[in-house]
Amino acid sequence: MRVRVSLLLGALLLASGSVHAFNLDLNKLIDIGKKTTDLKEVDEQGEAEIGNVSAAALLGAAPLVQNEKLQAYVNEVGLWLAMQTERPDLAWRFGVMDTDSVNAFAAPGGYVFITRGLLLRMRNEAELAGVLAHEIGHVLKRHHLVAIQKNAKSGLAANLLSMAVDNSSGGYGEWKKKAIGASTELYARGLDKEDEFEADRLGVVIAARAGYDPYGLPSVLQTLDGMNAQDGNLALLFKTHPAARQRLDLLDTAMAGSLDRYASQPVMKDRFEKIVGEYARKGK
Template sequence: MRTLKKLLIASLAISCCLPVYAQFDFLKGVGGGLGKGVDAAKNLFEQTKDIDEPKEIALGQEFAATLLGAKPLWNDVAAQKYVNALGRWLTLQTERPDLPWTFGVLDDDGFNAFATPGGNIFVTRGLLARMHNESELAGVLSHEIAHVLRKHYLTAMKSKAFIGIGGDLLISNYAKGNFSEFKEMALKAAREMYSKGLDKGDEYEADRIAVVIAARAGYDPYGLPAVLQTLQSQSAQDSNFSLLFSTHPSPNDRIDSLDKAMRSRFGSGNWIAGKTIEERLKEFSR
């Protein structure tokens, strides 16, 4: 519970100090200034490829502060406890169980989920309310966990699209102990990340890994596909879903991609219930 307390305190502190971010305003205008050129991209790559775990965690804390500054945690202790308990169980199934994983429910009606480097995961109150069962939530949390495991945010910082954040300076500021500059730049990076989204390929990869994590934890691996089916029926124009739609591949494409990966391994939906080996061998001999 220490972590929850820490998050609540952080959230309170941020909502007192940074009211200017209280309306997700950082997501409206994507920061400009992509003017540093190819050399900067090279530097950025050189600097970020060596981000060690403490730097990854420090960066993630700044990203989390940005998210919490935009939307505070939902004031519902049971919900926070529950999401942490479920999330921690899922992370125990992964290759990075020792990261300081922290889960939180943001006080927001929209349908969204976010991750930061180093293991902070947030879902919105609106997402939680729209889950039909725990397997669906396990699928969503596992998707975010996968972004952390595969360091997708750090990869994004290396990409040309994010030259504007000055990631090279960001990391060197951290290395030199210039923490105020580091915080300022991390804030800028977070704004860009959460408004632009990640690489599409990374999203598909997170979906595939999510299914495996959820299954390892004992959940129906079809929880995430079920969520994507729900999303299919939503309009991208609906403000509760628009950010998710603009930062991810379409639910249709995600289902298609997962379908290929899951079918080739597991056949139809009842793979746990079990087909006989004979049936399997017949399928694989076609």
């Protein structure tokens, strides 16, 4: 586990320096773009390639925090959660983005990111696990791929096809910019509300299965619900996600006491405070 975390961390830290660290194969991505209108034709390799573009877009907007200990910790928690799912063999990668914005993101193929702004508002590892498990749920259900499929005429698939023409005149650099821009548009628009609700339900189950108190995610939602809606660091989160109160109410209905027997599972506060607290004390 430790070796795998180290390798994944190394790849992510390289990627944070430049979007060029992702191997964006033009012909492969164009082929994926053609197939995206029929989601069943996108295999795991295709999913990973689309994830590369999406992750590049995210890290182009905000690089990873340059703290190896913090990144290794988040990867360790994330990988443990991912191992409890039906897709443990994906090339899962987790990272903390260097921004005060309060948010978390997932990309096809196993990419999961949480922002520094959200991480530093958490109180224990169960809360971290709940948020990571929510994002893992998006990957498991291929929510972003489905969103691309639904918006194929105006979304990433269509852009990939049109970029083939641009590339024929040697504009590979411009092609990459457009590919990343198309992916960024998806994150700015957000997923369907039902996708977010489904990821919430999956998140509490995955966290419980991994041995955490399943109320970690609801606890984070309570924190978000109590924050000032005018805070600029919440702007993108509130734009792309249902209201925290609505999510809490639906989770309460869905859980309906069924996970109460797991509420005695640990929240891992000490380990969280040791690593995240140390990072916070040292400053950004």
